[in-house]
Amino acid sequence: MNQQRARRGHEDDWWRQLYGDGEGGGQAAAGGVAGRAGVRTAGPSDAGPSDAPDTLDDRVESALRAVRAPAEPKPWEPPVRPAAPPPAPSTPIPLPATGPASRDTAPDTPPSRTAGFVGDRPPTYDPEPGALPAADPGALDDLVPDTALDGARYGSLTLRAASQRGDSARYRGEVRRDALLTARFGAGRQALILVAVATPPPAAAGAHRAARDACAWIGDAVGRSYTQLAEDIRTDHRDALKSGLQRLTDRSYGKLRGRARELGAAPERYTAALRCLLLPADPDCRTRVFFGVGAGGLFRLRDGAWQDLEPATADHDTGDAPGSDGGPPRSAPGLAHGPYTAESPARPAPFLFRAAFARPGDTLLLCSAGLAEPLQEEPDFADRLAARWKADEPPGLVDFLAAAQLRVKGHTKDRTAVGVWEA
Template structure:
């Protein structure tokens, strides 16, 4: 009997320690520690022995009730919301006009007025009202899965610094081509031949005839072929520029240009295209990397622009006359004499327009601008446009690539062609 009372007293102490509240009732530090540890404690009425039946089964059942896990909570479900009404149908988008006359003419719509124009369309323009087209790219050109290398990005951007010159170049799809999902037809090539002080930099810009099928390929071919011709003769060309042998330069560059146009005619025959459609205006700059040589050479064929920003004012450097040399002077690459203007070689006609050449000396602070017709036309025809470009590009420090592109993107109503601009800043 004494052993049974001792065992029951020990078990009562264990239960008091497990459920005790740590306060009075004869409970020790163990009970208080259990309460502080987060164990659920009994109230004051639970302290001390109980007169209720106290069998082993009763105690096991009591312990199981104490430690039994709560019921599994019901999974969360999102509240049920009434379905949103279907959106109202959008008005139909008018199809653009077709035909060559509509290519560069913005559509007349209600959004053409300043009061109805989206804010994005009013940014970065000159004139009394913003251009009709949105300033950001719209539709992508259609892609041929078998000719993905024929795709042209909307915008090309490049730059470099050699000696006293800093080069910036950008070519962008025009507003009209963006709206209609047409490919950028302007082509841009920047290339360095050689290294060190003997290096020669070539920048070529080509623009094909409007609305010609596959014309952008002709522009890229023109840039590639004149680039290859200059690259194979760059050593002699760079020497002629350093020594100011302008007659040799003129005759040699004219012959290289003629051969490039002869290749274009040959490619037109391969494609079954009319030679006068598979061609391009081609305008180039030769820039020596030698910091002691400040001669800049322009040559080319067809429409575009050549300008110089000096003392905050634009000067038109477009050559007033063409084909200065018509004789049989040998070219700078040591080949046979060039053909007279207008004659034909075995590869085809020399070129579709007179050859243009000019060599100019660059002064510190000058900015030389070579551009396609898409930029030359508003620069010549819109004084506010020319003023804005001069204000942004006359700073002594050349702009960064992004700033140069942003300025070249300045829009003028009615001028929607592709734009290609090459700027050379002289330190």
Template sequence: MSQQGEKPTGHEDDWWGQLYDDSTEDTGPAAVADSLDDRFASAVGTVGVEPAPALPRPERKPEADVPPHPERRPGLDAPPYPERPPAAPDRPPAVPEQRPARWERGDTPRQSPDSGLGQSPSPGLGQSPDPGLGQSPAPWEAPPTPPPTGPPADPSVPAIFPPGPTPPGFRPQQPPSRTSTESPAAAAPVSHAPASQAPVPQDAPPPPALQSRTPTLSVPYQPPTVDYVGSGPPTYDAEPTALPPADPDELDDLVADTVLDGARYGTSTLRAVSVRGDSARYRGEPRRDSLLTARFGTGEQALVLVAMATGARATPGAHLAAAEACQWIGRAVGRSHVRLAEDIRAARRGDLKSGLHRLTDRSLGKLRASAAEQGIEPEEYTASLRCLLLPADPECRTRVFFGVGAGGLFRLRDGEWQDIEPRVADAAGEAVVGFGSLPHETPEGDRLTMDLGITTPPSPYEAIAEPPRAPFRFRASVARPGDTLLLCTGGLAEPLRGEPELAEHLTARWSEGEPPGLAAFLADTQVRVKGYADDRTAAAVWEA
């Protein structure tokens, strides 16, 4: 029955069998060629591009006649590669020959029964209209060996490079020079191999060109720096231990452990340093020494000032007093540097001594006034002050020292140290009248009465005695070429006078050769001596 409930007839479903019958002409395999090549040619003809002629196909050989190839993938039949003769041992290795791809040779890969491609050839890759397609080698072929990039195997073969910088390890090609009578064959080939590869005899002398360019040592040997000299190592550590206490509201008052400076003007080279002593480093106290280096003016009219000061011992504001003393003398010298430079060049010794004496007293007077403002005694807020003036004029070799207080001024000349600190005559006053100071009778015969110890009130006409001041020191000396002038505070002057080994060490370091650098000068000035642990501040001038 049908879906409507009617009884089926005998020929009702004939159209179904006719549609899917094997003998029907409109289905199944077509009579015309319907391969991938034919479809590709049809597409090319549709777009209007003329296909390239197909390469002739080689005659297929039975699979049994084709010997296996180690580089072939299983299931592919292609003619074997021809045997190549081995390369000669004296020839460089040849670049492997690049064989054409499978589709360029016209080989036809085998197809599996279920691939649906039948016996059709490769999908028309060799007939592509673009000749640039299909240039990669076959998957089973070995990739071509790239050309060598290093120097040639034979050193006699010159290396030729394109214009531009020469690669590392090569030298540009230099044609050998020949005379008119020399034949080209007689010229020796130029080796372009790296210099490190050329064998050099051990006993062969260097060529004359290298012998003439052999560097010579212009600086004589100097002994190495040492940590300490004397009978034994110092008690304190060589490096800083504790930092001084800091006030958050007075951070400008902090003092660095070490100050290092230097310059070169005219014929003189300056090195200056100020280092905290071992004792202050251990106790965490600030450096009591202060250092100031300044240049006033320009050109040959310039004047260089080196000022160093040391605050009073065991006072809380010693480092502040030392810094203030350097600042005051720096301002005074800076305002008068033109006149001072003229007096130095003219060698006006009297004018220099009196003028610098007034500037020094004025600067130290500022310290006494500052102590009165702070409500402390002048002895607690004072400092020793030592200065050095260096003119920048190369024609002037006069060096002027002035100052007040302890320290040292030395000169290293001809390998020997000279202590040229100015000597101040001892001021001896008259004898003090008192008990036992005079005889019982005068030359006239008058007898003296006994001192009953009755005090008398002071006279209103007598001036209040000021505290004794340190004498002013001044020296103007003319430097010679090769001299070394050293100005220092008591922290370095005392061990230099008391320990001969320190003087010998500095003599060996500074007597010959160029002036030391900043780091070397710092190492030289902080050579320690047992028993001397104060701050050290020094300024040395080398004369060219």
């Protein structure tokens, strides 16, 4: 204790000499000033040497303890406050409008909403994802990413595929309902590529599961029969192809009906429009096969112009003969159908089939209704897509997605697009 008291007394002496603070008033202060000038003067507290350690570290530590507390202002050193600068002129802070209705009437449209759209004014919703869908911790495999992107190259063809949530689903925090499957069965020249796009009916609870099931089950059916399917495509056995694919499609829709019963759901709600492409990897085979059920689009970009390849009548092959032009562009009728009852056939709409011969420079486009509708209804939209996709080289994945994201006011559904470029 004596050693600590001696050490504290020595630190106090050192402090008074350094800053002139303590007993003795002006005499201590003068001593402090002289100490700062390098001259040590004796004072009342200078009682001689101390046996306490007196190192540089000790002195620094003492100074740090002292400066942690606010120092009292000296009477002879009153603080001088700098003059405050004149206040800047006040400017009103703009309050951005919120909500979809007010966004269209806001005087200044954010640049993010004016980029990448056609029409007189930008769409109501923001172009980027907003709220995430609600998650169930017990069913995290139900979550679907906002955007899916895939691609491949085999022989003379280059494949690009993208699926994304629509503007409306992004705004409301709903899950993407469109489903996309890209799969390769086999290897080498015998390989067969399947691309499947499924879209469930609107406003059906759990509809995205039905779309995923439809893609998975048609993928399973095609994968088990790909060897014979690839051979029928190479040998142009279209009747066999059509009947075989129709049987596989009906089997997949039968499974959907069974799953609806398991879930206690109405069969007309637990279903999906299903559109598929079969693409042989054999570079010597240029036949591309489309089949499916329900709404969507099948188009071909040839010589800078779009052609609608949708089969004109249900269950009828309007395929192109090898080497032919494939016929003039046509518009496809709707596929409206009545209530889906227990007595209905396995699939909810007529079976569609088409085999098309691909020429170098062609671009084949398979898409869900979310992209097919603006392509058919908005000429500016169709022209912009044609300008982006008619290049000699197929686009990269990011460029393909950027073009597919071109927006049109009033078209807010999920969009799924599959493009096949022919070299």
